Amino acid sequence: MVEIAADPTHPRYQSLLMRHRLEEAEKKGMLAGSALIAHGRGEAYDYLLGEQSIPSAKAATKQALAHLLSAHHPVISLNGNAVALAGKELLHLADQLGCPVEINIFYRTPERMEALIGHLTQLKVEHSLDVEILGAEPDARIPGLEGPRANCVKRGIFDSDVLLVPLEDGDRCEALMAMGKTVLVIDLNPLSRTAQMASVTMVDELSRVVGNMNRILLSKERPKVSEEYLNESSLQDALNHIKDFLTKTD
Amino acid sequence: MVEIAADPTHPRYQSLLMRHRLEEAEKKGMLAGSALIAHGRGEAYDYLLGEQSIPSAKAATKQALAHLLSAHHPVISLNGNAVALAGKELLHLADQLGCPVEINIFYRTPERMEALIGHLTQLKVEHSLDVEILGAEPDARIPGLEGPRANCVKRGIFDSDVLLVPLEDGDRCEALMAMGKTVLVIDLNPLSRTAQMASVTMVDELSRVVGNMNRILLSKERPKVSEEYLNESSLQDALNHIKDFLTKTD
Numbered sequence: 001m002v003e004i005a006a007d008p009t010h011p012r013y014q015s016l017l018m019r020h021r022l023e024e025a026e027k028k029g030m031l032a033g034s035a036l037i038a039h040g041r042g043e044a045y046d047y048l049l050g051e052q053s054i055p056s057a058k059a060a061t062k063q064a065l066a067h068l069l070s071a072h073h074p075v076i077s078l079n080g081n082a083v084a085l086a087g088k089e090l091l092h093l094a095d096q097l098g099c100p101v102e103i104n105i106f107y108r109t110p111e112r113m114e115a116l117i118g119h120l121t122q123l124k125v126e127h128s129l130d131v132e133i134l135g136a137e138p139d140a141r142i143p144g145l146e147g148p149r150a151n152c153v154k155r156g157i158f159d160s161d162v163l164l165v166p167l168e169d170g171d172r173c174e175a176l177m178a179m180g181k182t183v184l185v186i187d188l189n190p191l192s193r194t195a196q197m198a199s200v201t202m203v204d205e206l207s208r209v210v211g212n213m214n215r216i217l218l219s220k221e222r223p224k225v226s227e228e229y230l231n232e233s234s235l236q237d238a239l240n241h242i243k244d245f246l247t248k249t250d
Numbered sequence: 251m252v253e254i255a256a257d258p259t260h261p262r263y264q265s266l267l268m269r270h271r272l273e274e275a276e277k278k279g280m281l282a283g284s285a286l287i288a289h290g291r292g293e294a295y296d297y298l299l300g301e302q303s304i305p306s307a308k309a310a311t312k313q314a315l316a317h318l319l320s321a322h323h324p325v326i327s328l329n330g331n332a333v334a335l336a337g338k339e340l341l342h343l344a345d346q347l348g349c350p351v352e353i354n355i356f357y358r359t360p361e362r363m364e365a366l367i368g369h370l371t372q373l374k375v376e377h378s379l380d381v382e383i384l385g386a387e388p389d390a391r392i393p394g395l396e397g398p399r400a401n402c403v404k405r406g407i408f409d410s411d412v413l414l415v416p417l418e419d420g421d422r423c424e425a426l427m428a429m430g431k432t433v434l435v436i437d438l439n440p441l442s443r444t445a446q447m448a449s450v451t452m453v454d455e456l457s458r459v460v461g462n463m464n465r466i467l468l469s470k471e472r473p474k475v476s477e478e479y480l481n482e483s484s485l486q487d488a489l490n491h492i493k494d495f496l497t498k499t500d
Contacts, residue, residue, distance in 0.1 A: 023283060033273060040290020041297075044439070189294070191496075239496050246441075246489050 015043065015051065018085055018207065025084030029115040032107040035081050038167070045188035046205050048242045053212060056237035057204035059229070061212050064164065064184040064200045066223040071162035071182070074099040075134075079106065082166045082206060083116050088123050089210040090166075094131040096217045102156040103135030106169055108148040144175040166206050170194050190238040201231055203238035265293065265301065268335055268457065275334030279365040282357040285331050288417070295438035296455050298492045303462060306487035307454035309479070311462050314414065314434040314450045316473040321412035321432070324349040325384075329356065332416045332456060333366050338373050339460040340416075344381040346467045352406040353385030356419055358398040394425040416456050420444050440488040451481055453488035 010016075022039055025031050053061070068074045076094050078101050083090070094101050103116050113136065120133050138151035140158040149172065152158050163176060166186040170193030176183050177197055185198040186209050195201045202209050216223065260266075272289055275281050303311070318324045326344050328351050333340070344351050353366050363386065370383050388401035390408040399422065402408050413426060416436040420443030426433050427447055435448040436459050445451045452459050466473065 019284070019287060022287075034269070036286035037269060037272075037290035037293065040287035040292075041294040042290075043287065044291040044294030047291075047439075189297075243493050243496055246493050 014205075014207070015046075018205075022081070022084050025080065025119075028119060029111055030084055030119060031080045032105070032112070034107075035084075039081060039085075042188045042205070045242075048245050049188070049203070049238070050241075050245060051205070053204050053208050054238065054241050056234045056241075057202050057209075058212065060200055060202045060231075060234045061204070061209055062216065062223040063226055063229045064202060065213050065216060066225040067162045067182050067184060067200065068097055068099070068164060069222055070225055071099075071160075073160050074162045074164070075156050075160035076101045077104045077157055077163055077165040077168070078102065078116075078120075078135075079104065079167055080112065080116060083120060086207040086210045087120055088127060089207060089214060091120065091123055091127065091129045091131050092214055093210055093217070095129040096214065100132040100134050100156055102153055103133070104152055104157060104165075106149050106172070108151065142172065142175045142179065144178055145172060150175075166209070168194050168198075170197070173197050190235045190242075195235060199231065200229070201235060203235065264455075264457070265296075268455075272331070272334050275330065275369075278369060279361055280334055280369060281330045282355070282362070284357075285334075289331060289335075292438045292455070295492075298495050299438070299453070299488070300491075300495060301455070303454050303458050304488065304491050306484045306491075307452050307459075308462065310450055310452045310481075310484045311454065311459055312466065312473040313476055313479045314452060315463050315466060316475040317412045317432050317434060317450065318347055318349070318414060319472055320475055321349075321410075323410050324412045324414070325406050325410035326351045327354045327407055327413055327415040327418070328352065328366075328370075328385075329354065329417055330362065330366060333370060336457040336460045337370055338377065339457060339464060341370065341373055341377065341379045341381050342464055343460055343467070345379040346464065350382040350384050350406055352403055353383070354402055354407060354415075356399050356422075358401065392422065392425045392429065394428055395422060400425075416459075418444050418448075420447070423447050440485045440492075445485060449481065450479070451485060453485065 022036060074097060076090060076099060078090060105112060117133060117136055124131055134153045134156040138153055140152050140154040141150040142152055157163060160181060162182045164184045168185050173183060173185060173194040174197055182199045184200045185194050186202045186204060186206050187195040188203060188205060189195060190203045272286060324347060326340060326349060328340060355362060367383060367386055374381055384403045384406040388403055390402050390404040391400040392402055407413060410431060412432045414434045418435050423433060423435060423444040424447055432449045434450045435444050436452045436454060436456050437445040438453060438455060439445060440453045
């Protein structure tokens with residue numbers, strides 16, 4: 001059992017809270033076997049970033065939000081870890097954007113789908129959020145992928161023009177980009193294939209990104225898509241930040 | 251279920267094999283809740299090191315082995331992840347060194363202790379290894395630590411002069427150093443408190459280190475403790491290696 005500090009100002013509070021959320025999600029059968037290992041990898045990169053939203057990540061977040069706001073058919077794709085770490089906050093974001101969420105998991109089993117849909121539906125009711133939850137009945141396939149991981153919903157991910165996919169794997173990110181979509185990803189490893197391939201990469205921790213997006217929307221700020229935004233520069237900035245961290249703490 | 255490539259030359263073979271071993275250990279109740287997250291953190295640092303034993307890590311491994319060979323009372327301390335990832339190989343090492351192993355876990359429960367001792371005993375019998383497995387009946391305490399994590403065995407860890415502790419946490423490493431022991435650690439994060447405090451830090455993946463140690467001993471090489479060895483230099487070299495990796499892959 002993860003011990004959470006009672007005091008939110010405790011330096012490890014956020015990190016321990018995220019672990020606690022994953023533990024709860026595990027008990028509910030929401031996670032794949034590789035979920036905790038993937039989270040640990042994220043923790044290591046976040047440590048190297050100083051566990052903060054660095055300026056380039058904040059700029060990427062604004063750019064991503066601008067794409068979502070100007071989209072014809074935005075969709076938020078959710079996997080097990082995303083639901084576990086920030087399910088409520090992601091539903092708030094979808095509610096503010098007026099877009100659906102679609103559960104789209106790599107290791108798809110009926111039990112996991114049911115656990116994830118059940119959990120999100122409960123959050124939606126508890127917080128009176130007006131969000132459509134897609135994914136239970138896939139009726140389309142992402143071209144170029146094999147097996148159940150290609151499954152998606154026609155009027156959801158398949159027809160979306162702008163897609164927020166936190167924590168996506170490289171193959172699926174590539175296949176979604178090949179469909180001509182604007183793909184917005186959250187990935188703490190600036191060298192991952194997903195990070196390198198996406199339209200906009202937020203090198204930041206998921207719950208911080210979603211918190212930042214919700215705060216911007218609540219403040220009535222409506223960012224515009226910047227023509228000057230270069231994803232490579234954003235990734236390079238994250239790499240430089242990690243290198244500086246490794247140098248300063250020598 | 252983790253899929254393991256049938257072909258050991260597959261680039262992800264070792265990494266997937268380690269995940270598979272953890273999954274098996276999880277099923278047997280050998281792991282704490284935080285074990286998979288900790289492994290994921292290790293995976294991220296290993297990726298940044300190029301998933302290889304870098305020269306400074308090999309030098310640290312020789313130095314650690316030299317300390318074990320020249321010790322009066324060497325002991326290998328094992329936690330859940332160490333047993334899961336390289337239980338058999340660690341017993342082979344203890345057999346070659348003629349030293350006991352002691353199970354010493356951070357989150358101690360009777361069920362986990364029983365699962366770990368059962369698994370090690372089975373391996374010992376299967377491979378006809380002559381190794382004493384300590385830990386079931388702690389009769390001493392590591393000064394400066396609170397609660398069950400201070401428990402240890404008098405004629406094991408407590409009386410040891412040289413201690414190999416793969417994957418140790420910072421507090422316990424500090425307490426063991428304060429007892430005046432030579433503490434040899436395996437830690438993929440060169441910035442961790444454990445890595446920074448130990449007598450010899452091998453910034454390398456556990457199963458690779460144990461494999462390297464066993465190969466050296468089988469080759470009849472008997473390394474001598476080097477007076478020139480500087481642990482800070484070894485850590486600095488690992489940091490430089492990661493920085494080079496981040497620069498080359500920009």
